[in-house]
Amino acid sequence: MKVTVVGAGAVGASCAEYIAIKNFASEVVLLDIKEGYAEGKAMDLMQTASLNGFDTKITGVTNDYSKTANSDIAVITSGIPRKPGMTREELIGINAGIVKSVASSLIEHSPNVTMIVVSNPMDTMTYLVHKTTNLPKNKIIGMGGALDSARFKYRLAEALEAPISDVDGMVIGGHSDVGMVPLTSHATRNSIKVSTFLSEERLQQVAEDTKVGGATLTKLLGTSAWYAPGAAVSGLVQAIACDQKKIFPCSTYLEGEYDLNDICIGVPVVLGKDGIEQIVDIPLSDAEKAKMQESAQGVSKTNGLLEL
Numbered sequence: 413m414k415v416t417v418v419g420a421g422a423v424g425a426s427c428a429e430y431i432a433i434k435n436f437a438s439e440v441v442l443l444d445i446k447e448g449y450a451e452g453k454a455m456d457l458m459q460t461a462s463l464n465g466f467d468t469k470i471t472g473v474t475n476d477y478s479k480t481a482n483s484d485i486a487v488i489t490s491g492i493p494r495k496p497g498m499t500r501e502e503l504i505g506i507n508a509g510i511v512k513s514v515a516s517s518l519i520e521h522s523p524n525v526t527m528i529v530v531s532n533p534m535d536t537m538t539y540l541v542h543k544t545t546n547l548p549k550n551k552i553i554g555m556g557g558a559l560d561s562a563r564f565k566y567r568l569a570e571a572l573e574a575p576i577s578d579v580d581g582m583v584i585g586g587h588s589d590v591g592m593v594p595l596t597s598h599a600t601r602n603s604i605k606v607s608t609f610l611s612e613e614r615l616q617q618v619a620e621d622t623k624v625g626g627a628t629l630t631k632l633l634g635t636s637a638w639y640a641p642g643a644a645v646s647g648l649v650q651a652i653a654c655d656q657k658k659i660f661p662c663s664t665y666l667e668g669e670y671d672l673n674d675i676c677i678g679v680p681v682v683l684g685k686d687g688i689e690q691i692v693d694i695p696l697s698d699a700e701k702a703k704m705q706e707s708a709q710g711v712s713k714t715n716g717l718l719e720l
C-alpha cells in the first residue's frame with residue numbers, strides 16, 4: 413500500500429506520522445514544493461521508527477511526482493492555512509490553483525489513485541477536483557466531517573463530564589464555521605441520547621463550540637491546527653487501505669442524496685477499498701434538513717468563485 417501526502421507542512425507531516433504509527437502502509441511519500449522540506453520531515457519521521465515501532469518507509473521529495481507513481485491513495489494538504497480572523501473561504505484564490513495542478517500531477521503518475529482533499533475551503537476544493545479530473549466520484553473524498561465530528565465528541569464529553577470513548581456523534585454539512593451541522597439529536601452516550609443528560613441550551617452551546625472549533629484553535633496557535641486534522645486523515649486512509657467499511661462523514665459529490673445536486677458536501681459514507689462505497693442517507697429532522705440546505709447554499713456560493 414503506497415500513500416502519497418502532498419504538502420509536508422503541519423497537517424501533511426502529522427498525517428504521515430499517524431499513518432506510519434498505525435503501521436498499515438508499506439510506503440508514504442511526502443511531497444512539497446519547498447526545496448528539501450519534505451526530505452527533512454521524512455528523515456525526522458523515519459528517525460522515530462525504531463522508537464515508535466513502525467516499518468512504514470517514509471520518503472520525502474521536492475516536487476518530483478515520478479516518485480509518487482502508482483500510489484494507491486493520495487492526500488492533498490498543499491496550500492495556505494488560515495490565520496486568526498480569516499475564514500476558510502478566503503483561501504480559495506491561492507489554494508484553487510495549487511489543488512488543481514497537484515491533482516493533475518498526481519493522476520498523471522497514479523491514474524487509479526483514490527484522492528483525499530484536505531486543503532481549504534475543502535468542500536469547494538473537492539468539487540474542483542471532481543470538475544477538473546476524470547477520477548470517478550467514489551475516488552474523490554473531502555476530509556472535514558471526520559475532524560469536525562472528533563471536535564464534536566470532545567465538546568460532548570466535556571459537557572457530559574464523560575470519557576470520550578463513551579460518546580458518539582457526527583457533524584455533517586459544509587466544513588465551515590457557519591456551515592457545519594452537528595447532529596445533536598443523534599448524538600449518544602453509550603447508546604443513550606445525550607439529550608437525556610444535557611439541557612437544550614447546553615447542547616446548543618456544544619454545537620456552537622464545535623462549529624468554531626477550528627477558529628478557536630487558530631486564534632490560540634496563530635495558524636490552523638494539525639494533530640486532529642492529521643489523525644482524521646489517517647483514519648480515512650486506513651479505512652480505505654484496510655477495506656474497513658467504516659462510516660465517516662466525508663465531502664462527496666451528491667446527485668440527489670439529501671435533496672442536493674452538483675455539490676460536494678459532508679454526509680455519512682462507507683469507506684472501503686473502493687473509496688466511497690456507499691452514501692448513507694439518514695433521516696433528518698425538519699430543522700436539520702433546513703440547516704443542511706442553508707449549509708449547501710454557502711458551499712455553492714464559494715463554488716461559484718471557481719474559474720472552471
Ligand SMILES: NC(=O)c1ccc[n+]([C@@H]2O[C@H](COP(=O)([O-])OP(=O)(O)OC[C@H]3O[C@@H](n4cnc5c(N)ncnc54)[C@H](O)[C@@H]3O)[C@@H](O)[C@H]2O)c1
Nearest residue numbers: 419421422423444445490491492493530531532534555641
Ligand atoms: N479539511 C480540514 O479539516 C483541514 C484541517 C486543517 C487544515 N486544513 C487545510 O490544510 C491546508 C494545509 O494546512 P497546514 O497547516 O498543513 O499548512 P502549512 O503551511 O503548514 O503546509 C502547507 C504546505 O503546502 C506546501 N505547498 C504549497 N504549495 C504547494 C504545491 N504547489 N505543491 C506542493 N506543496 C505545496 C507548502 O510549502 C507547505 O509546506 C490548508 O489549506 C488548511 O486550511 C484543512
